[in-house]
Amino acid sequence: MVTRERPTLEAVARRAGVSRATVSRVVNGSTSVAASIREAVTRAVDELGYVPNQAARSLVTQRTESIALILPETANRVFSDDLFFPAIIRGVGVELEAADKQLVLMMAGSARSHGRVERYAVAGHVDGVMFASMHGADPLPGTLARLGIPVICSGRPIGRADVPYVDVDHFGGVCAAVRHLVAAGRRRIATIAGPQDMVAGIDRLAGYRATLEEAGLVQHVAIGDFTRESGIQAMRALLAGDPALDAVFVASDMMAHGALIALKDAGRRVPSDVAVIGFDDFEISRYSDPPLTTVRQPIADMGRTMARQLLGLVNGEQGLPDAVVLPTELVVRESA
Amino acid sequence: MVTRERPTLEAVARRAGVSRATVSRVVNGSTSVAASIREAVTRAVDELGYVPNQAARSLVTQRTESIALILPETANRVFSDDLFFPAIIRGVGVELEAADKQLVLMMAGSARSHGRVERYAVAGHVDGVMFASMHGADPLPGTLARLGIPVICSGRPIGRADVPYVDVDHFGGVCAAVRHLVAAGRRRIATIAGPQDMVAGIDRLAGYRATLEEAGLVQHVAIGDFTRESGIQAMRALLAGDPALDAVFVASDMMAHGALIALKDAGRRVPSDVAVIGFDDFEISRYSDPPLTTVRQPIADMGRTMARQLLGLVNGEQGLPDAVVLPTELVVRESA
DNA sequence: TTGTAGGCGTTATCAT
DNA sequence: ATGATAACGCCTACAA
Numbered sequence: 001m002v003t004r005e006r007p008t009l010e011a012v013a014r015r016a017g018v019s020r021a022t023v024s025r026v027v028n029g030s031t032s033v034a035a036s037i038r039e040a041v042t043r044a045v046d047e048l049g050y051v052p053n054q055a056a057r058s059l060v061t062q063r064t065e066s067i068a069l070i071l072p073e074t075a076n077r078v079f080s081d082d083l084f085f086p087a088i089i090r091g092v093g094v095e096l097e098a099a100d101k102q103l104v105l106m107m108a109g110s111a112r113s114h115g116r117v118e119r120y121a122v123a124g125h126v127d128g129v130m131f132a133s134m135h136g137a138d139p140l141p142g143t144l145a146r147l148g149i150p151v152i153c154s155g156r157p158i159g160r161a162d163v164p165y166v167d168v169d170h171f172g173g174v175c176a177a178v179r180h181l182v183a184a185g186r187r188r189i190a191t192i193a194g195p196q197d198m199v200a201g202i203d204r205l206a207g208y209r210a211t212l213e214e215a216g217l218v219q220h221v222a223i224g225d226f227t228r229e230s231g232i233q234a235m236r237a238l239l240a241g242d243p244a245l246d247a248v249f250v251a252s253d254m255m256a257h258g259a260l261i262a263l264k265d266a267g268r269r270v271p272s273d274v275a276v277i278g279f280d281d282f283e284i285s286r287y288s289d290p291p292l293t294t295v296r297q298p299i300a301d302m303g304r305t306m307a308r309q310l311l312g313l314v315n316g317e318q319g320l321p322d323a324v325v326l327p328t329e330l331v332v333r334e335s336a
Numbered sequence: 337m338v339t340r341e342r343p344t345l346e347a348v349a350r351r352a353g354v355s356r357a358t359v360s361r362v363v364n365g366s367t368s369v370a371a372s373i374r375e376a377v378t379r380a381v382d383e384l385g386y387v388p389n390q391a392a393r394s395l396v397t398q399r400t401e402s403i404a405l406i407l408p409e410t411a412n413r414v415f416s417d418d419l420f421f422p423a424i425i426r427g428v429g430v431e432l433e434a435a436d437k438q439l440v441l442m443m444a445g446s447a448r449s450h451g452r453v454e455r456y457a458v459a460g461h462v463d464g465v466m467f468a469s470m471h472g473a474d475p476l477p478g479t480l481a482r483l484g485i486p487v488i489c490s491g492r493p494i495g496r497a498d499v500p501y502v503d504v505d506h507f508g509g510v511c512a513a514v515r516h517l518v519a520a521g522r523r524r525i526a527t528i529a530g531p532q533d534m535v536a537g538i539d540r541l542a543g544y545r546a547t548l549e550e551a552g553l554v555q556h557v558a559i560g561d562f563t564r565e566s567g568i569q570a571m572r573a574l575l576a577g578d579p580a581l582d583a584v585f586v587a588s589d590m591m592a593h594g595a596l597i598a599l600k601d602a603g604r605r606v607p608s609d610v611a612v613i614g615f616d617d618f619e620i621s622r623y624s625d626p627p628l629t630t631v632r633q634p635i636a637d638m639g640r641t642m643a644r645q646l647l648g649l650v651n652g653e654q655g656l657p658d659a660v661v662l663p664t665e666l667v668v669r670e671s672a
Numbered sequence: 673t674t675g676t677a678g679g680c681g682t683t684a685t686c687a688t
Numbered sequence: 689a690t691g692a693t694a695a696c697g698c699c700t701a702c703a704a
Contacts, residue, residue, distance in 0.1 A: 055394035056697035079422035086415035105441045355691045392681035
């Protein structure tokens, strides 16, 4: 397969009988070009099928018109049947498309790929970088930001990384959920928490602890990793620890589905024996058995917001907020 | 935020006391460099934190080291709770990461974005292009291929687009599924087919028709669009048409879940009243009520295969197959 | 308004 | 083995 030679500015210029500079002006929409010449150039462009070479353009403009979305997870984790990352991607994608930027997706679950991501960003391959999740005190966002690369994170970074972020109100959402359980008369309320190296895991557990303390109830905690399988395991462990549990707040919908499965296996009815509340509000939760009461977080909105903030940074806008926190909301269905 | 000036080859060369050419050789791993000089250059690179400018490099090498994955769907369609596209992305991502290529994700559901994709690819922004799905007789793959851009499609293109593709054995899988129903004594077997502008929709319907014809049974067809909601609607329509249906082959797992919901609403038991078979074998189908009998297609494998084929094309390998068809397999659970 | 010319950071082709 | 030097294709002062 021979790559057909692509026409250059030079070729268009010759054909239109003008200079390269003029063609460049027309292509980039400069106003100071005579109508007749503009027309001739446009025709030449069409006839030759000219398309600007982005590499050459980037070399001089220092812009690539593309934005990286880093997923600090393994590919299997990103695209399991958990829809968190897909929703982030969707939100980001919509916003970038509107701004005519390209989305470069980078999965960086391993140390090796983490380094790759850094080199890639530092090489100036993208105009800005978004992190779709944060684990522990990852130094990469801070490193990039210090190099002058616009960066934004999804989820408040742990430690004092000086990087702007977008997050949701985990704590408030969980408090509403657990209070709902308390108000319904539940007294032995357990939780299946998320991974404790992520703010989403930490804050949701904190919300549970605070509310139970405020109600003067005993805490029962199991830790999962947001997957359904871990939800099953955790629910079994909780039941083994206290067979008389009458409610469980689960830090993600996928784990909540796991909990429903484990409860069914254990012969418990939901919600009469055990009330269950999740966190996410994926569409599928409307169809679980029973339909899941859950805390809705606007995931795609987070993606959109991240993208908007980042585009602002890239364009050098002033006065952008360092943090945006989106609201969460309890959605009551039948499981609690 | 001021972008800190990045060091260039020139700077490294000065620091190491050699020429740019030599630095370039070291950076690109040429063997013909004296060990002592190589060491000095490496040190200078580290001290300065030098990273090659990809735009400049692309300009001369004509390579970008990145590959586009086109999703000819709207963002909402790509990332609904259907896991087809995420699985494709996962497979592609794994393979490209191993090859150290970047994945550029492009959603192109609208005509406008379709044009954007074309311009982007033609601009030489990527070394090759993959299409994650095909609708109707989309001319874009053929157009790009004719321009000498390596292209590969997921799903056999409709019409005689002369473009290599990777697909699965829809027909064979469906035949196995429907024969399973026939063998179980079902006689009023309906189908919920997929969209008829896609090969996946067309071939699966063809498999149903062929098998029913071979068994001498009456065909009952409803068309959906692969979403759960359309599965619900279609199942209702089928029941209205023939309340005595005793089986249904559904062309996707999401639609099959919709069918299960509609059947439950209509007071039918699965599988005793109506047997249900889906197509996909998403993980979630193991947890539906009842667990879904379905045709497994290796979606992530398709992604990986596409990526491998494309990388072969990009590297100018000879003798690559024009088409790869992966096998499908009936997975029997409780719904049929 | 239009053209000339220099430079963006690399790689690659020559000599040396 | 190493160093000049010419592309690569484009944008943008600066001149005209």
